[in-house]
Amino acid sequence: MTLYRCDQCGNKTRFDVFDTVRRRRFEHADLGGDVEVEDEEILERTIDRVVCRWCESSDAVIEVHPEG
Ligand SMILES: [Zn+2]
Numbered sequence: 734m735t736l737y738r739c740d741q742c743g744n745k746t747r748f749d750v751f752d753t754v755r756r757r758r759f760e761h762a763d764l765g766g767d768v769e770v771e772d773e774e775i776l777e778r779t780i781d782r783v784v785c786r787w788c789e790s791s792d793a794v795i796e797v798h799p800e801g
Contacts, residue, residue: 739785741793747786748794753779 738745759772784791
């Protein structure tokens with residue numbers, strides 16, 4: 734998972750992440766009509782917006798890449 738930091742208020746832990754996902758799912762239906770997802774693969778994920786839960790800024794939120 735990606736870590737974020739808000740440069741405006743210093744928040745490092747609480748964000749709303751808005752994303753768009755394309756995925757493949759193996760849906761297995763039984764004869765009674767119940768469907769179970771047996772496998773799921775994320776094909777593509779785009780982060781649309783990350784909003785700080787403390788100050789509600791999205792412009793000041795940056796991705797953090799921990800060393801190592
Ligand atoms: Zn903030």
